[in-house]
Amino acid sequence: MAAVKRNTWQREAVRAALLAGEGFVSAQRLHATLHATGSPIGLATVYRALADLAVVGEADSLQSPEGENLYRACDSSGHHHHLICRVCGTTVEIAAHDVESWAQSIALEHGFTDAHHVVDVFGLCRQCSAST
Template sequence: MKRNTWQREAVREALGSRDDFVSAQGLHLSLREGGSPIGLATVYRALADLAVEGEADSLQSPEGESLYRACTSGHHHHLICRNCGLTVEIEADAVEQWARSVAARNGFTQAQHVVDVFGLCAACSLRETPRTT
């Protein structure tokens, strides 16, 4: 485990104050707007370390950018709105069973997986529904 510096603590606190996933650049911007002198490279390193240690969830956006969010405990997956970023944690049971089954049918053992489902949340779906007049 890395030592806890003021920079790492600032990143941890900033990440924990959000409900959505955020990029390193987005988190860096909010830290800077709050008066922090922290550098972008330091934010990237701190987020990567927090993800490795299980304190942050990490995923790739549909555009390929790494996004982070403070992590809850236990294995879980996410439903993520492509429009507003709303994120809902979902139970892993069905996904776990499916992953083991697919791996076994193909002769794989010790399978690991990452599952994040992107779509539109209910509010964004309503806004995107074509209106008929």
């Protein structure tokens, strides 16, 4: 289990900015948002705070199709997956029981234990599909 880190004003500022935002955001964009409000917080500190929030389950983290790490305030506890619109960023949290069963089954088949996985599905939401 990860060590509990003390809450600092910087971590609280990052947490508040995530809660105020909508959808997933990069560390750079969150840093720019914080600076626009006058915060002196550094980019490296934003990266560390986001990583820490993801470890303790207070932030969702995923990798965009372009390979960039993105974060958002976590809406639910426990393991879950996401459907993410590539155009507008609309995100829906989903349970994927078939994926869970498959991941455990394939791990056992190959002699792996304590298997973990990340599944995020990118596509176009209904509204963006209709406008293309």
